[in-house]
Amino acid sequence: MALRIKKIDEKGNVSRYLIKGITTPLLNAIRRSVIQHVPCLAIDKITIYENDSVMFDEFLGHRLAMLPVKTDAKSYKKGDRVKMVLQKEGPGMVYSKDIKCTDPKIEIVDKKIPIVKLKKDQKLKIEMQAIMQSGKEHSKWQPAIISYQELPNVYSEKNCNQCRECIDACPKSVLEIKAKKVVLKEPFECILCGACRDACERDALAIDVEKGSFLLYIEPVAGMPVNEVINMAIAELQDKNKQFAKLLQKVKGG
Amino acid sequence: MLIPIRCFSCGKQLAGLYEQFKQRIEKGEKPEKALDELGVKRYCCRRMLFTQADLIDEIMQYKS
Numbered sequence: 524m525a526l527r528i529k530k531i532d533e534k535g536n537v538s539r540y541l542i543k544g545i546t547t548p549l550l551n552a553i554r555r556s557v558i559q560h561v562p563c564l565a566i567d568k569i570t571i572y573e574n575d576s577v578m579f580d581e582f583l584g585h586r587l588a589m590l591p592v593k594t595d596a597k598s599y600k601k602g603d604r605v606k607m608v609l610q611k612e613g614p615g616m617v618y619s620k621d622i623k624c625t626d627p628k629i630e631i632v633d634k635k636i637p638i639v640k641l642k643k644d645q646k647l648k649i650e651m652q653a654i655m656q657s658g659k660e661h662s663k664w665q666p667a668i669i670s671y672q673e674l675p676n677v678y679s680e681k682n683c684n685q686c687r688e689c690i691d692a693c694p695k696s697v698l699e700i701k702a703k704k705v706v707l708k709e710p711f712e713c714i715l716c717g718a719c720r721d722a723c724e725r726d727a728l729a730i731d732v733e734k735g736s737f738l739l740y741i742e743p744v745a746g747m748p749v750n751e752v753i754n755m756a757i758a759e760l761q762d763k764n765k766q767f768a769k770l771l772q773k774v775k776g777g
Numbered sequence: 778m779l780i781p782i783r784c785f786s787c788g789k790q791l792a793g794l795y796e797q798f799k800q801r802i803e804k805g806e807k808p809e810k811a812l813d814e815l816g817v818k819r820y821c822c823r824r825m826l827f828t829q830a831d832l833i834d835e836i837m838q839y840k841s
């Protein structure tokens with residue numbers, strides 16, 4: 524079966540794709556490549572000059588490390604660093620917008636993230652380094668949240684009497700009756716919860732998946748566009764394959 | 778003590794939504810509706826915002 528990909532929708536920064544003609548191992552290899560091998564920026568080395576807040580230095584360091592940094596993958600390669608500074612005096616909440624970066628292209632993805640609260644006269648002075656690294660080291664370097672599921676398929680067997688119990692039981696209201704059969708009206712919205720099957724008194728409902736069809740969800744975290752993340756993941760995968768083939772040749776030869 | 782930056786389970790950045798969420802709840806809006814409209818879909822992320830207890834103001838009293 525030929526590979527086909529269709530974009531279903533994009534809500535906020537969550538994109539959904541329908542992929543047909545792919546296998547779980549291949550799709551999962553791409554997913555894992557995104558998670559493990561595609562690099563992005565995250566704060567890693569910090570120097571705390573002043574921290575009068577109630578938060579311990581370690582606690583604060585952890586919060587800073589978790590901040591999603593908008594990554595420019597074209598000018599930053601794995602291992603590259605960029606300096607950031609956070610300086611603030613209380614009273615008030617310290618937000619991610621208070622972090623200043625030496626490179627104007629690099630910033631924290633969300634400006635409204637509360638970092639710590641300061642009382643009057645309390646001071647904060649921190650110097651940070653964001654490093655380009657891959658998710659294999661730590662999940663803070665994961666460029667996107669990515670998951671997939673097989674495309675659901677719900678259908679009724681012969682002994683269905685169209686009682687509509689299953690339709691009322693569906694929490695997502697995605698079922699309907701068409702030509703005396705229960706069918707899945709919106710297969711992309713079905714969450715495979717099984718409430719329809721449980722509601723059926725005649726055991727007439729079957730829940731199945733369409734083989735080789737998958738729903739892919741991608742939610743970029745580090746401000747990189749979806750196609751860039753996927754392309755980089757596939758390039759990494761190809762690179763790994765080439766290395767493997769080369770090593771295999773050596774084994775054969777020796 | 779303060780809203781965690783990311784969801785513990787999936788890693789979605791949520792702290793930036795917290796103040797909006799809190800304002801809406803204080804206005805009497807249902808948490809369910811507020812979370813849906815903020816685009817927080819997975820239940821791992823929903824519990825992060827939904828179960829947050831802000832304690833930093835109380836803890837701050839113990840540091841001069």
Ligand SMILES: [Zn+2]
Nearest residue numbers: 784787821822
């Ligand atoms: Zn989550």
